[in-house]
Amino acid sequence: MGLRLDACIAQHQGDRKEQQDRVALVAHPRQTGVALAVVADGMGGHTGGALAAEQVIHTLSTNFQHWGSSDDPRHLLHSGLQEAHTMIRASRFINEKDPHSTAVAMLLLPGGRAIWAHCGDSRLYQFRGIHLQARTVDHSYVEHLVRIGKISAEEARSHPNKNILLTSLGGREEPTVEFGGVEGLKAGDSLLLCSDGLWAYVPDEEMGALIGTGSAREVVTQLIALARARGAGEGDNISVALLKFMEAPKAPAAGLHGKRP
Template identity: 40%
Template sequence: MKTLVAATSRLGNRSSNQDRCLVEKKPGHVLLVVADGMGGHARGDLAAQTTIDSLARSFQRASLPVSDPQAFLKQAIHTAHLDVVDTGRSHNPPITPRTTCVVCLVQNDTAYWAHVGDSRLYLLRAGELFKRTRDHTPVEELFQSGLVSEEELRNHPLRNSVNRCLGGSPRFPEISFDQEILAAEDILLLCSDGLWSAVPESLLVSIQGPGELEQSLSQLAGEAESASYPNSDNISGVVLRWLAADRSFSATGQDGTAPDMPVAESTENKDELEQAIEDIHRAMLEYASEMKK
């Protein structure tokens, strides 16, 4: 698999950076993540870091190629959610940190992504916006209903209010999923709202122009920081330029041969066990929460 990847995370005009980025690579596979710790709740940075660490562990443990990418993303995000809840409960004194999250798995010639909250993924193709995630916010719902414009969405008083996040209640958040077969020179941009809310869409699209990817991302982040000065949020982004697939990583196995055990059967058994463990873990957290009332 041939790709170019770059990442950046800036403090902006904040006292601390609560954004976290992740780029994890394994032969024929890349996992990209941006997590934005939520202000107004204690230790958003802890929630974002816990999410990044949890997703990295899930990716490192995964059997490749992933036979069911959406199921993998769902399981990984659920695990990260419980890890954030558990980390908050273990804190002294207990806290309820929260974070948004967008994660993308690239394997073969396809990108699979999922998100919770208002951290976004943009798919850019041939100089234009091809797809983007839809925020889990009241303002996004207004935009989708045609009641506010894209520009009004960026400046709406409720633009920082999100309906879903990782952390807080042990109950799993609803996750949005999507996927797309990649074409040569496609760009995947994952970013926090500190980036996308500060610059017009036309500037985001310009990142797929000629030049070094890292330089283009850094320039875009700088534009966002200047545009929102002196109230700049943390600004973070991960960008991937797709060049070509590695066909040796097929659905039959990493080297093109069939694995010793059927992938589907092995994954199904693993998912059932992990789901049972998650259910027990969640029940224990909910019980502990009730006992503290």
Template identity: 40%
Template sequence: MKYQIAYESLRGARPSNQDRVAHAERNNAVLMVLADGLGGHRGGETAAELLTQTVVRAFRTVRQPVIQQPSAFLALSILQAHNAIYEYAKTAPELTPRTTCVLCLVQNGFAYWAHVGDSRLYHVRGGRLRVRTHDHTTTEALRQEGLLSDEEMRDHPQKSRLLKCVGGPSRPAISLGEETRLEYGDLLLLCSDGLWEALPPEQLLAFLQRPSVEEAVDDMLAAAEKKMGADSDNLSAVCLRWEEAATRAAPLQGNRAGEVDSNELWEHGTRVTAAQKGRPPKAPAATAGKDIARDIRELE
């Protein structure tokens, strides 16, 4: 695979950095992970760290060269992280660790992504925004109803009110992106709300035209931090530029974008992967669901 990748995380004006970013590579795949620990909950930094470590570990322990169900792998990895955070919280009752996250897996020329909360993925092609994930927030719900613009979202008093996160008492519903065949020059940007709240899409697109993704990430984070000044949140980004022609390989999944019911995924394991956008899940396997690590291995 040919691509450029860069990532960075800044503390901004906050007393600590509760964001975490990572990437990992294996065979013909690369994984990008970004987690933003909730500052209003004690233990947000730990939640983000646990999520990042858990997802990367799951990716590195896949034994076969190709993950056959990439979207299900991402969803199950998030659930495994959710369980790790929830179990950790039981040992430290004074903490309420929570985090948002966005994950992206690029494998054999296709991209797959999943997210919970307001950490975002942008897919840019030919200098134009092709996809932006939908936040799990009150303001995003209002935007979807046509009651708020993107600019109004950034200044709304409820802009930080999350509807979903990882690590809470209930399993989060996980949004999955559509299986996407990458073309030469495509850009995938994962970022925390500290970045996208500071810079509107047109400014992000301008920075992404830099000669290298490292320069793009450095410059956009520096600009966001300078703009927000004493109000700057933690700022994080991971960016990949694809540098191969579009693959002729057939898609593995052919899935549409949608939302996974985490309770069904927990009960039925990998069999719930068809439950997106009105497609009913297959009957549950007799032993499915309780061992998420096993279910991840089954996706090979």
């Protein structure tokens, strides 16, 4: 049985003065079944963060257009993020700003395969039905504390230093980029990329419970509405890309033709 993809990307400015997130979902111009999804969360004051996030989307999307099926997908993601980092760093001297951006980028490949890379605290979740299979681990101070057992995951949600990142694109240090992937995606699986404006307000298990309640567009609408309600007038920018894998409809059986007796 083949797969079909139900996908949706969406954003909300939240209660911020400016939308500094960027999100994209791009099909490859020549290769069937190949797509790129990216979420970038910019930081750096007025317009600076938006420009940084835009640079991430532009660099990865442009490189993706020239990517060939024989090329290494991890190299595409890693080199794209490194190039974006260099360009954001260079913009400091041009614009006299301090721009940074997080990024999570996922390459969807034929045969139910996906490869992803991330830097910072924008996340990718993989669900099978309602059950979380994997997610990226934030490059943040509180995630480090969780990892070494100093605080619990629940305590991390309200920790006063939860917004401190250990790495980002555009920073003074070389960015940390980590990879993940999955093979054998099947009907009922979902991949969700988002900025912290969503995951800070909607726990993993609630995301999973909502994934199967409707189409990608309906689920994304519900997720954003939930994050907005819980933001209570102080919500962050929200960016989401949801890809749901479903069974492709069977092709109609060929009719039998013959002469009448």
